[in-house]
Amino acid sequence: xxxxxxxxxxxxxxxxxxxxxxxxxxxxxxxxxxxxxxxxxxxxxxxxxxxxxxxxxxxxxxxxxxxxxxxxxxxxxxxxxxxxxxxxxxxxxxxxxxxxxxxxxxxxxxxxxxxxxxxxxxxxxxxxxxxxxxxxxxxxxxxxxxxxxxxxxxxxxxxxxxxxxxxxxxxxxxxxxxxxxxxxxxxxxxxxxxxxxxxxxxxxxxxxxxxxxxxxx
Numbered sequence: 001x002x003x004x005x006x007x008x009x010x011x012x013x014x015x016x017x018x019x020x021x022x023x024x025x026x027x028x029x030x031x032x033x034x035x036x037x038x039x040x041x042x043x044x045x046x047x048x049x050x051x052x053x054x055x056x057x058x059x060x061x062x063x064x065x066x067x068x069x070x071x072x073x074x075x076x077x078x079x080x081x082x083x084x085x086x087x088x089x090x091x092x093x094x095x096x097x098x099x100x101x102x103x104x105x106x107x108x109x110x111x112x113x114x115x116x117x118x119x120x121x122x123x124x125x126x127x128x129x130x131x132x133x134x135x136x137x138x139x140x141x142x143x144x145x146x147x148x149x150x151x152x153x154x155x156x157x158x159x160x161x162x163x164x165x166x167x168x169x170x171x172x173x174x175x176x177x178x179x180x181x182x183x184x185x186x187x188x189x190x191x192x193x194x195x196x197x198x199x200x201x202x203x204x205x206x207x208x209x210x211x212x213x214x215x216x217x
Contacts, residue, residue, distance in 0.1 A: 004103065006163060006180045007051035014047045046099075050183070054101060056208050058175035061109055062144045065195070065213035066174045067205035068107045068151060069187045071096040073212070076201055081190045084114050084140045084150050089190040090197065092212055093131070094205055096185050104164070104179040105208045106141065106172040107189050108149045108215075114140035115168055123156075131188050137164050137179070141172045145215045150190040153181050175208035191215065 003011070018040055025036035075093035096102055120135040135155040143149050153162050164179030166172070191197075191213055199205065199212040 001048070002053040002055075003048065004051045004053050004180060006161075006182065007048075010051070010182070011047060014044055018044045050098060050102065052101060053103065056175075056206075058173075058208050061174040061211075063214050063217055064174065064211045065107050065149070065189065065191060065215060066105065067094065067199075067207050067210040067212050068105045068189060069094050069096055069102070069205070069207045070100040071187070071205055071207075073199050073201050073203045073205060074186075076197060076199070078193065079190070081150055083116075083138055085148055085190060088193055089150070090193060090195055090213075091131075092189045092191065092197070092199065094187045094189075096181070096187070098183050101207060102181050102183075102185070103177050103207060104153055104181060104187060105175050106178050107151055107174060107212075108141055108143040108147075108172065109174045110141045110143040110149070110172050112139060112166050112168055112170040112172050113142045113148075114138070114150075115164070115166060117162075117164075120155075131186075135162065137162055139164065139166060139178070143215065145217050147192050147215050149192075149215075152188040153179055154186040154188060155181065156185045189213075 022037050025033040071094040074095045079091045081089040116138050118136050121133050137153045140150045161182040166178045196214040
């Protein structure tokens, strides 16, 4: 199983903690040590599972909007996007549990025209206000269909590290990685009002693969 590059520090710390606690359990509990070691081993394995990088065949897309992350669609509504679009847009929000793949991908192809990091709170990721009050990043892409598409990585109550590697002027390719969030979070996508929405609330998405909307050329 391939692991994401963001896993290195976390896995080193997790390995040290597992080794120390296991040693103490064997030293003090002797035959009862397995009562402690088995749960620790499960948690240790989950750390590796969290940082997995699945093999996915990413296709080329022009009008399609691709799910940027693995997770569950928790919101589809018309909102005012005041940071970049400065007007009405359709917001699609996808919540990621700690068990989901946490690679963040471009939802559309085009050119990166805006990026900004915002420090903030750590409300639970499914809270509606987390989109504007939590620690987050905002990225905007001028799509191949000449639309402005905005998307945000939002830290949740558990997630405390957001990584994004894109810069203004970069080429964006739908389905390809631009960032990562550690341990549970949310991704918002803001689309033009005339966008055809393919997904619905409750849908489970697979990042880079599933089509969640379609924009008019």
